[in-house]
Structures are given as C-alpha cells and as structure tokens.
Amino acid sequence: MATYLYRLGKFAYRRKGAVLSVWIVILVLFGVGAATLAGPTTDSFSLPGTPAQKTQDLMAERFPSADDPMNALSARYVFAAPEGQTLDEPANMAAVDEVLAAIRGIDKVSAPAKVDPATATPEEQAGALVNPVLADAGLVEQMKAAGAEQGLPEEAALANAAALSPLSADRTVGFVTVPFDGGITDVDDTMREQIAAAAEVGRDAGLTVEVSGTAAAEMETPGGSSELIGIVIAAIVLTLTFGSLVAAGLPLITALVGVGIGSMGITIATGFADLSSMTPTLAIMIGLAVAIDYSLFIVSRFRHEITVTDDRAEAAGRAVGTAGSAVVFAGLTVIIALAALSVVGIPFLSAMGYAAAFTVFMAVLIAISLLPAVLSLFGEKVFAGRIPGLKSTDAEGDSDTPRAAVKFAGLLTRRPLVPLLVGVLLLGALALPATALRLALPTEATGDPATSARKAYDLVDEGFGPGRNGPLIVVADARDANVEAPVAFGAVVASLTEHDEVVNAQIVAVDEAGDTAQILVTPRSGPSDEATMELVDSIRGEEAQLQDEYGVSYGITGQTALEGDISESLQSALVPYLAVVVGLAFILLMLVFRSILVPLTATLGFLLSVLATFGATVAVFQEGWGGLIANPQPIVSFMPIFLIGVVFGLAMDYQVFLVTRMREEFVHGASAKDAVVAGFGHGARVVSAAAIIMISVFAAFIAEPNSLIKSMGFALAAAVFFDAFVVRMVIIPSVMALLGDKAWWLPKWLDRVLPNVDVEGEKLTRELAADSAGSEAARV
Structure with a gap:
C-alpha cells in the first residue's frame, strides 16, 4: 500500500494542475447537485420489526384512517387561564375562540367541519377545533349516556370522560389538537410562522398559550459558529x-x-x-x-x-x-x-x-x-509566513526531537507500573456513572424548558397528569377469540385497569368488522419515565394468559411505546456492536503491529476510553453534574453506539501514529524500553497537536442548542482526551515498557498467515534506500 501511495503523492505533486482541476470539477458538480437535488430532512424515527411497530402496522391495516403517531402532522395548542381564573369564564372562552378562528386560516389545516359538541366524538371534535370547554361538556354527556347503555356506573363513565377530555379537572388548562394535511416533511417556515401567530392572538387576550406537535416543532439550525x-x-x-x-x-x-x-x-x-x-x-x-x-x-x-x-x-x-x-x-x-x-x-x-x-x-x-x-502549488513557500519568536521544529526528525516528550517517556518507562495503575484507576472511576445509563429518544419531555413545546408539555403534565402526554394504544384482535368480541375486549380492558400504573383504560374505536378494538390506556407516569416502559412490559407479559383464556391477542403501540421499543433495541444492540468493533480492532491492529499483546492492550485501552466517556457523559447530561445543561435527561438512544464507532477509529488513529514508530525503532535494534522512549519522542508532538485540534472541534459543538449535538460534542471531546492523553500517552507506553520484548511476540505460523500491510511504509523506506544506494554507486 505504501508504494502505491508514494506514487500517488509524487504524481499529484508533479501534476498539480490536473489534480487541482479534477477536484475543482468535483466540488462544482457536488455544489450543483446540492442546489438542485436536495430534499427535506425529517426527525421521525422508526424501527421495523419491534412489537410496537408491528402493532402500529396492524392498526393501520384494520383502521386505515388512523394516524401514524411518529409521522402524523399536527399541532397541539395548550391554553392556561390567568391566575385565579378558569377557562370557562366568558372572556377566556372568547379568547380561545379567537385563537381557533386564527388557526382555521392557517395553510394546510385540515378543513374543519361544523359539529355538535354534544354528539360529536372526540376525534370529530378535534377535527372541528371545538373549544375545550364545550368539548368537555359534550363529552361528559356522551359518556354518561354510553355508560347507562352499557350498565357502567356513573363514576366509571365520568372517569372515561376525564381521560379523554381536553379540559383539566380544575378547568384552568385546556388544549386543542389541530390536524394538518400532509406529513412531517411538508412543514415550512411559513406554516410555523402562522402557527405561532395564532398563539399570539390568545396571549394578547391574556391567556397563556403554548404550542407543541410535529407541525410546530422549532427548527434548530446547528453548526456555523x-x-x-x-x-x-x-x-x-x-x-x-x-x-x-x-x-x-x-x-x-x-x-x-x-x-x-x-x-x-x-x-x-x-x-x-x-x-x-x-x-x-x-x-x-x-x-x-x-x-x-x-x-x-x-x-x-x-x-x-x-x-x-x-x-x-x-x-x-x-x-x-x-x-x-x-x-x-x-x-x-x-x-x-x-x-x-x-x-x-x-x-x-x-x-x-x-x-x-x-x-x-x-x-x-x-x-x-x-x-x-x-x-x-505553494512550492518553497509552504513553510513561509514565520511567526517572530516562534521556533519552527521538525517533529519527525532526530535532531529536533522534543525533549519534553522524551523526558516524559523516560519517566513512564522508569517505573511503568505506577502510571499504568493511575491511568487505569482514573478511567475506571470516571466510568462508574455509566452503570446508571438510561437511553431515550429526544421528545418534548426532554426538550429545552425555554421552548414553547416544552412549556406546552409541562402545562398538560400539571393540568391532566403525566400520562396524558404519553398515552398507550392497545390494539386487541378478537378474530380468533373463543368468545364474542365485546366479551374479549372487556376482558382486556379489565386486565389493563388492574394495573396500579394505569389511570384509565377504555375502548375508543372498533373496526367495521367488529373484531378489532383500539383501547386507550392512560398511564400514571410520563412518556420518558422508566415506570411507563415497565408498564408496557407488564401488559405485554399478560397477553399469553388472555389468549389462552379468551383467544384474544393484542399489542401496544403509540408514540411512547414506539420510542421505548427503539430505545430498548438500541440498548440491547450496544454490547453486540461493541463486541464486533473490539474484535475488528484486534484483527486490524494485529495486521499492523504483527503482535498479539500490542493489539490486546490497545483494544483494552479503547474499552477504557469508551467506558470513561460513557461515565462522564452520563454524569454531566443525565445526572446534571457541573450544571452544563439546564435539564438533565436520558442519553439519546443512538448516541452510545454512534460514539463507539467514531471513538474506535480515532483510538486506532493515535495507536498507529505512536506505536508504529516504537515498532520501527525496535526492529532497527533498539531495546524495548528505548524503542518506547524514541517512538514516543518522535510522535508525541504531532499526536498531541492532532488530539488538541479534535478536542477543540468537538468541544465547540457543546454550545449548540440541540441536546444530541451538545452531548455528542462533549462525548467525542472527552473520548479523544481520554484516549489520546491517558490511554495512548500514559497507559500504552507503560504497558509496553512492562512487557518488554514480549510485546512484539507473534507465533511463527501466524506471522506466515497474516498479510503484511506495511502501514508505516517500512518496505517503501527500504526500497527507496536501495534505489538511493544504487544511484550513488552508479555515479561513482
């Protein structure tokens, strides 16, 4: 590989015009493509094959008009009455009606139909944008009448009404769900401005009005600064x-x-x-x-x-x-x-x-x-523009080898066990908070408290209870039931209401065939609480018993269940993916260093870096240590796996640039300890500069408002610091010094099997030296 790259580098230097022209053309083509072929981005997440997604697919099949909670386009306006007042006071009702009138004028709002709040279903009322006070009154009467027909006590009927009502029990908070035509990708700045303007109408009238939902999501433009x-x-x-x-x-x-x-x-x-x-x-x-x-x-x-x-x-x-x-x-x-x-x-x-x-x-x-x-292109001016008083050094050369790096390496190799233990204990201590790692997808519950979406979420939480922000939908399938469908559905509802964590469970829809029902479950806990997913697991665990007894099957879906399944899938994939990456690291490093113990120690060092990074990230972003973020929250589900992939490559990067020089010195006759000192002296300056640059680039993203970007920037900066300055510059040299000559041991049979990738260009160096000697001899 080194020989081919040598030829490429030499060609590019000599044919700079052609090479620069090719890259300019590529840059222009990509620019034209980006300007003409770009499409919208989306923050919806899906994971085919999870239990919640299978249930969602079943619901879409049996209830074709049902919305996909992960992709449906809607906004929720949440109203709060002024202190000491209620929303059913005439002035406040009039203010809400003014907001609703403004909402009806927003582009892409699904055409509202006029309905009678006393007879319309909750879905019809939402589509018609009914005032929450009127909707609540109509819903109570409907539920009483339906309960009387079904023989339900009035208390149960009122509980069902409260679980569906858009008006809080104390009548101070209400909401209206606004459906829009299209999908998440159809949202534009004009729509967001219209949605925000409608909310201002209510605020001007003295109400607190906050907006959440996919249509109202505030777009963050990360990057730039x-x-x-x-x-x-x-x-x-x-x-x-x-x-x-x-x-x-x-x-x-x-x-x-x-x-x-x-x-x-x-x-x-x-x-x-x-x-x-x-x-x-x-x-x-x-x-x-x-x-x-x-x-x-x-x-x-x-x-x-x-x-x-x-x-x-x-x-x-x-x-x-x-x-x-x-x-x-x-x-x-x-x-x-x-x-x-x-x-x-x-x-x-x-x-x-x-x-x-x-x-x-x-x-x-x-x-x-x-x-x-x-x-x-710059020719002899490449190293021009010298800074007065700043010495230009050759970090690779023997004569200018940084003395500080050599002295530091000498200290490490003199008593290697001490720095080794200090480094391992330090990273081990930093890794401890990782035992409390919790994963979740970004939601309104984890959003910035200053945003309208988070304020809307908090208002609903306070007015209706945490579960109203994350209801569950149980889809009961009675096609193969051994009893009549209504009996089977009633058995499922009865089973659900036995859970202490369930506030209410009721049938909200039955398909045309009458054999599939949607059961709305209101949990006692919020969508991001562990208790909610524990409830989901508990409900799923009871399906087998009901299926044996009644022949009815069911599944759980809804945004909370869908996001929870994705988070659990990611968390369960973390260890297998880490095992794949660690195995890959070991094989690649064995090819590079032609050793077993060097790859083993490098891989273990990588694990230490990752675990310490997880611990530091959990401590700062999940537990709130240091006050870096205003609202501590679970770590974004896919961040750990993504982090492992990136840190793996960066760790191998520094390992290669530092340890290959140690190997080169050892092969050329230096003792094991002297090779560590010399190799460290050659590579420390450049690797330190590279690590500082990476840390700076990553750490700059901590200033971003997006929680994922912020946490990823912090985690990557921490990972580079731990890996470059603790693992590669303290632990690895100490281990190499302890192992001595054994560090480079490789069974002969394995040496014959492994291909020689020559990453450091050792073969190329020998060829160039031979060519130089031949040319010198020819001149003589």
Whole structure:
C-alpha cells in the first residue's frame, strides 16, 4: 500500500494542475447537485420489526384512517387561564375562540367541519377545533349516556370522560389538537410562522398559550459558529506546531474542501432518502476533525522529508507513502466502524453512519491526493509566513526531537507500573456513572424548558397528569377469540385497569368488522419515565394468559411505546456492536503491529476510553453534574453506539501514529524500553497537536442548542482526551515498557498467515534506500 501511495503523492505533486482541476470539477458538480437535488430532512424515527411497530402496522391495516403517531402532522395548542381564573369564564372562552378562528386560516389545516359538541366524538371534535370547554361538556354527556347503555356506573363513565377530555379537572388548562394535511416533511417556515401567530392572538387576550406537535416543532439550525470556533482553535494549534502561517493554513484549506464536498453529498442524499436533520451536523463534526488531523500528519511528515531530500516531489511522495499509509488505515477503521452501524438494523442510524463515513472517506481522499497538489502549488513557500519568536521544529526528525516528550517517556518507562495503575484507576472511576445509563429518544419531555413545546408539555403534565402526554394504544384482535368480541375486549380492558400504573383504560374505536378494538390506556407516569416502559412490559407479559383464556391477542403501540421499543433495541444492540468493533480492532491492529499483546492492550485501552466517556457523559447530561445543561435527561438512544464507532477509529488513529514508530525503532535494534522512549519522542508532538485540534472541534459543538449535538460534542471531546492523553500517552507506553520484548511476540505460523500491510511504509523506506544506494554507486 505504501508504494502505491508514494506514487500517488509524487504524481499529484508533479501534476498539480490536473489534480487541482479534477477536484475543482468535483466540488462544482457536488455544489450543483446540492442546489438542485436536495430534499427535506425529517426527525421521525422508526424501527421495523419491534412489537410496537408491528402493532402500529396492524392498526393501520384494520383502521386505515388512523394516524401514524411518529409521522402524523399536527399541532397541539395548550391554553392556561390567568391566575385565579378558569377557562370557562366568558372572556377566556372568547379568547380561545379567537385563537381557533386564527388557526382555521392557517395553510394546510385540515378543513374543519361544523359539529355538535354534544354528539360529536372526540376525534370529530378535534377535527372541528371545538373549544375545550364545550368539548368537555359534550363529552361528559356522551359518556354518561354510553355508560347507562352499557350498565357502567356513573363514576366509571365520568372517569372515561376525564381521560379523554381536553379540559383539566380544575378547568384552568385546556388544549386543542389541530390536524394538518400532509406529513412531517411538508412543514415550512411559513406554516410555523402562522402557527405561532395564532398563539399570539390568545396571549394578547391574556391567556397563556403554548404550542407543541410535529407541525410546530422549532427548527434548530446547528453548526456555523461551532465549526468556526473549532477552525480558529485548530489554526492556532497548527501555527504553534509548524511555526508558519502558510503551513498552518494548508490542512484547514484541504479540510474545508473535503467537508464541503461531504456535506453537499449528504444534501444531495436528502433528495433520495429520509435523513435526520442532525445527520449533516454530526457528519461535519467528525469529518472536519479527522480531515484536519489527516492533513496535519502528512504535512508534518513532508516537513521532515524535505530535510532529508532536496527533491520536493520525492518528499511529497514519501510523506504520502508513509504518513499517508497510516492515514488510509486510520480512515478505513473509522469508515468501517461507521458503516458497520447498518448491522444494528436501524434505518436512521444506518443513514447517520453512512453519511459520517462518506465525509471521512472524502477526508482521506483529499489528504492523499489534493494535499500533495496544494503543497506543489505553494512550492518553497509552504513553510513561509514565520511567526517572530516562534521556533519552527521538525517533529519527525532526530535532531529536533522534543525533549519534553522524551523526558516524559523516560519517566513512564522508569517505573511503568505506577502510571499504568493511575491511568487505569482514573478511567475506571470516571466510568462508574455509566452503570446508571438510561437511553431515550429526544421528545418534548426532554426538550429545552425555554421552548414553547416544552412549556406546552409541562402545562398538560400539571393540568391532566403525566400520562396524558404519553398515552398507550392497545390494539386487541378478537378474530380468533373463543368468545364474542365485546366479551374479549372487556376482558382486556379489565386486565389493563388492574394495573396500579394505569389511570384509565377504555375502548375508543372498533373496526367495521367488529373484531378489532383500539383501547386507550392512560398511564400514571410520563412518556420518558422508566415506570411507563415497565408498564408496557407488564401488559405485554399478560397477553399469553388472555389468549389462552379468551383467544384474544393484542399489542401496544403509540408514540411512547414506539420510542421505548427503539430505545430498548438500541440498548440491547450496544454490547453486540461493541463486541464486533473490539474484535475488528484486534484483527486490524494485529495486521499492523504483527503482535498479539500490542493489539490486546490497545483494544483494552479503547474499552477504557469508551467506558470513561460513557461515565462522564452520563454524569454531566443525565445526572446534571457541573450544571452544563439546564435539564438533565436520558442519553439519546443512538448516541452510545454512534460514539463507539467514531471513538474506535480515532483510538486506532493515535495507536498507529505512536506505536508504529516504537515498532520501527525496535526492529532497527533498539531495546524495548528505548524503542518506547524514541517512538514516543518522535510522535508525541504531532499526536498531541492532532488530539488538541479534535478536542477543540468537538468541544465547540457543546454550545449548540440541540441536546444530541451538545452531548455528542462533549462525548467525542472527552473520548479523544481520554484516549489520546491517558490511554495512548500514559497507559500504552507503560504497558509496553512492562512487557518488554514480549510485546512484539507473534507465533511463527501466524506471522506466515497474516498479510503484511506495511502501514508505516517500512518496505517503501527500504526500497527507496536501495534505489538511493544504487544511484550513488552508479555515479561513482
């Protein structure tokens, strides 16, 4: 591989015009594609095959007009009367009617029909946008009449009415659900402005009016300032590393080109696939960090090579052949780990993985092809623009080896057991909070308390109880029942009401055939509470008994059940995915280092980094330590798996750049401890700069308002810090020193079987040395 990359680097340097032209054409084509083929993003989540999704599919089959709770387009206006007043006072009722009149004028509102609140069903009332006070009065009368026909006591009928009523028991809070034509992807800024304007009508009249729902979701535009902050810090670090403004700018230029192409590619993909609005930001966050680092490694190696040879094309070829080989390997590990997210079987997570993998792929291509051409374009001015008083050093060269790194490595190897134990205990302690990890999808319950959607959620919680924000729908199928369908449905309802965590359970719809019923269940706990999912599990566990006795089967769906199943599926996939990544890491590192113990220690170090990152993230974002976020909440369900994929690649990145130099020194005759010190001295400066850049880029995203982006930025920054500065620069050198020569042991039979990938370019170096010797002999 190193030989091919050497030729590519040399070609790109010599044919800079052709290479630059190709990349300009690619950039233009992607720009045109992004401008013409882009589609909308969506934040709806689905997971085929889960129990809740199967039940949702059954409900869609038996009740074709039923909405999909994960994709239906609606808004919920929540009204609260002024302090000391109720909504049924004439002035407040009139204010609500004014809001409803404004709502009817919003584009895409489903045409409301005039209904009689005393006879219309709750669904018909919602479609007609009936005042909550009138809707409540009509509903109570309906339920009393229906209860009398069914022989229900008045108390039960009133409880059923309360569970459906849009007006709170104390008559201070009410809501109206507004249906819209179309789906989530049809929402635009004009609709959001109209929805907000209707709410202002009620506020001007003295009511508290908040709006939630898919149609009213406040769009966050992440990125921009965060990327800029990361780039500024990266520029400072690069300037300090190279002592040159020009050299510092090159990795930034090529990284921006790569990220630009990557982000435009993702924009094009939105026209052909459903992508989350968070996907581009996550991909840019990762792509920007790795792109700068990969270019940094190659420019640093180029800086060293021009001290060895006067032929700059040759220096570029050698830089790409050696450091570029490590870049390709590191990039492939990240790409494989991200693409492997597809094996989890969750469509939106697979899309995130593919998008991020694409940006990393572009970063690798840019580093090994465009960067040499840019180096050629600047020629001898590559390291111009020196900063007065700032020394330009060759981090790869022997004469300028950073003495601080050598001294630090010497301290580690002198008594390696002490730093090893300190590092392991530190990361172990940081990992402890991970035992309390809870996963959930982003919902209104976990939203920013300052948003209208969260305020609406809180008003409903206070006025109606937590369960009204996350009702469950039980779909009972009596086609194979051994009793009459109404009896079977009644048995299911009776079973549901026996649960202490169930406030109310009632049949709200029966299909035309009369053999399938929708049963609305109001839990006592909220949608994000663990008690709610425990209730779901308990209800599911009782199905077998009812099926044996009555022949009726049922399932649970609704947004709460759907999101809960997705979170549980992600959590159950966490350990298998981690096992796949760890196994992959071990095999890849065995190919690189031709050793068993080095990959083993590197993989265990990766596990320590991940666990410590999980612990720190849980402590800060779930438990609220440090006050970094205003509303502690469960970790976003897919963040841990996504984090594992990214950290895996980054960990291997630093392992390769540090330990391959140790291996090279050992192969060339140095003792095991001396090889650790020398290799550490060669690589520490560049790896430290690369890690600081990554930490800065990731940490800048903590300022984003989106909870997922914020937590992902923090987690990635923490992961890089733990892995680069604790695992790779403390634990691994200490372990290598303890193992001594045994670190490089590999059974002979395995040595013969394993292919030689030559990541460090050792074979290339020998070939170039032989060619140089041959040329010298010919001249003599």
